[in-house]
Structure formats: C-alpha cells, structure tokens
Amino acid sequence: MGLLCRHDRVLWLVNMRTAGEKQYYVLVLLETLFQHLPANIRVGVLYDIACQLHRSCVKYGFLDRYLDHILFAVSVFHAFGHRWPCQMIYHPLKCCRFGFTNDKGCERFWHSISKLISYLRVSGVR
Structure with missing residues (x-):
C-alpha cells in the first residue's frame, strides 16, 4: 500500500503481509505522514473507503490527535459504488x-x- 502526495510522488510504502487492505495500513501511513508535517497543516485524504476509515477514526479514536486536520474523501472512481448519502458527504x-x-x-x-511484483513477492515466512 502506498501514500502519494498530490503530485503523485511516493511518500511511503507499506508491505502488506496479509490478504486484503486492512485499515491499520492506512492508519500507520497517515500517522507517519503527520509525524513529518507541521502541527497546524490540513491534509486531504482520498481513499477508496475513506467513509469507513473516517467512521472508524471517530468511533475508536484512531488518529485522534490529527482528526481535526484531515479532510476525508472517497476517490472519484470508487465514489459511484457507494450509497447516495456517502457520495453527498465524501465525493x-x-x-x-x-x-x-x-x-x-x-x-x-x-x-x-x-x-517487479513477481520478483518482490514474498513466497514464504521465516
């Protein structure tokens, strides 16, 4: 999973060791990002399931220190797969x-x- 800036430059990458996208990968990427930014900056986060990520952050207190500085939105391609109320808030x-x-x-x-995927794929756990 990767975190890219507005100009499509890679900032950080996370090696996913489990099947499927888990929220903790995104949380760790955002935590790392905010550790390298000034305290008063606002960040827009475009993510396929930003609505669920935002709900989890509010419900469980994830990224509590930074939540006021994050604007969540669902990426354009995925927004139309979400329900209408979600589109109205997160599009x-x-x-x-x-x-x-x-x-x-x-x-x-x-x-x-x-x-590079076939060469870098993890084939076993040591």
Missing part, C-alpha cells in the same frame, strides 16, 4: 479543496512497477 467534487483531483496516482504508480 471529492462535493468536498472543499479537492478540486478535480482524480486520485489515479496510485494506479499509475502500481502500473509503472508491475514488472
């Missing part, structure tokens, strides 16, 4: 400060390194 065109960001930087990055 980037409905949220301030996201503009026409298409959030396809991760897909472009994964495509650019796709030839």
